[in-house]
Amino acid sequence: MSFFKTIMTLLTGSPVDPEIIDKKHLTERQLIEAESEIGRHLFGPIPAGHRREFFCLDDHTWVWYEEWQDEHRKKQSRTTRYEIHQNGILKVRDGGHYQYLENDEMRNFGMAVRMYYEQVMRGIYRRDPFTGASLMDARSSAPLIQ
Amino acid sequence: MATKPANQFVIPNMPDPRQEYFNKEFAKIAAQNPDLAAMGGGKRESEIIGSYDLQPGQYMDLPTDKIGMARHGVEAILRQQEYGKELVNQTRPGQIDLHNEEPTTLFDAMEYEEASARRDAAREARRAESVRASQELPVITYKQVAAITESLTAFRTEAVNKPANMKPVLDQTEGDLAA
Numbered sequence: 001m002s003f004f005k006t007i008m009t010l011l012t013g014s015p016v017d018p019e020i021i022d023k024k025h026l027t028e029r030q031l032i033e034a035e036s037e038i039g040r041h042l043f044g045p046i047p048a049g050h051r052r053e054f055f056c057l058d059d060h061t062w063v064w065y066e067e068w069q070d071e072h073r074k075k076q077s078r079t080t081r082y083e084i085h086q087n088g089i090l091k092v093r094d095g096g097h098y099q100y101l102e103n104d105e106m107r108n109f110g111m112a113v114r115m116y117y118e119q120v121m122r123g124i125y126r127r128d129p130f131t132g133a134s135l136m137d138a139r140s141s142a143p144l145i146q
Numbered sequence: 147m148a149t150k151p152a153n154q155f156v157i158p159n160m161p162d163p164r165q166e167y168f169n170k171e172f173a174k175i176a177a178q179n180p181d182l183a184a185m186g187g188g189k190r191e192s193e194i195i196g197s198y199d200l201q202p203g204q205y206m207d208l209p210t211d212k213i214g215m216a217r218h219g220v221e222a223i224l225r226q227q228e229y230g231k232e233l234v235n236q237t238r239p240g241q242i243d244l245h246n247e248e249p250t251t252l253f254d255a256m257e258y259e260e261a262s263a264r265r266d267a268a269r270e271a272r273r274a275e276s277v278r279a280s281q282e283l284p285v286i287t288y289k290q291v292a293a294i295t296e297s298l299t300a301f302r303t304e305a306v307n308k309p310a311n312m313k314p315v316l317d318q319t320e321g322d323l324a325a
Contacts, residue, residue: 028306035302059299060292084295089288101288110286117294125301132297 031124032057038119042112054112060084062113082109 026034032055039054046052053065062082070076081092082101089101089109101109121129128135 026305028302031302031305056295056298059296062295084288084292089291106288107286110288110291113291113294114286117298120298121301125305127301132301 034124035116035120038123039116042115042119054116056113056116057081062109 036053036055039056040046040052042054043052047068049069051065051067053063055063057063060083062084064080064082065077066080067075067077078094080094083090083092087100089106091097091099091101091105118129121127122135126135127133
């Protein structure tokens with residue numbers, strides 16, 4: 001089971017069997033995995049020995065997962081969930097730490113979400129992030145040969 | 147021709163009939179005097195002024211470095227025209243209003259220079275503000291985050307439920323994943 005599928009299993013409670021994936025269309029998890037390829041690079045270079053995932057899990061949850069080895073070569077990990085509530089973004093960390101995002105952290109998170117959205121819309125769904133129009137249609141309608 | 151002042155040479159829409167006369171004759175004077183060199187102005191100034199069809203209440207998009215030239219051209223023209231002289235003699239401060247700043251008289255060079263300096267300072271302040279604003283990260287509220295998230299998941303759901311609509315996307319994404 002891949003690293004990403006491990007995370008998804010931990011978060012959602014059900015494993016993904018690659019054998020049952022319909023090759024003619026991607027599942028939601030595969031799309032999330034593709035999105036996270038973009039999301040993990042939004043925050044700059046990933047430190048050596050670290051693995052990072054950042055993705056939108058559903059319409060009210062974002063996930064940051066970071067894994068690394070400590071000085072004793074013991075694997076450490078941290079999962080942070082950002083939950084969208086009626087009155088703000090609640091940051092939930094391992095061990096039951098809850099905190100609403102404020103100030104710089106809220107601004108940084110908002111920027112990350114917007115960058116994620118713009119890059120995913122263009123890179124994964126081939127949509128204009130501002131209009132939702134298909135970029136594939138625009139490309140296909142343009143004359144290929146003048 | 148712009149409709150609002152910003153770094154422009156402004157001909158204000160004033161009810162004063164002298165101002166209307168001034169505006170009406172402004173371009174005509176320049177057009178009829180292509181060579182102002184012997185009149186204390188210059189051909190370039192005349193060309194600059196004459197290239198604009200001035201109407202009361204309208205604003206010209208003049209390059210910043212041309213504003214002064216245009217002004218001097220006007221002054222030169224008016225100095226050399228009898229009716230211009232009369233007009234100038236009747237003209238009061240504020241009839242040519244640079245950037246809606248303090249009124250200036252036509253022939254008060256010192257006041258003009260001060261206005262020019264204020265204009266340059268204001269332009270520099272605007273430029274600095276623009277640079278600062280562009281360097282600042284925009285504030286995104288949690289409501290905007292919610293809207294973005296909702297939109298994103300909607301497209302994702304469409305990709306899952308209506309693969310036919312997303313086939314070109316899915317083909318490529320699937321290829322990316324396979325790679």
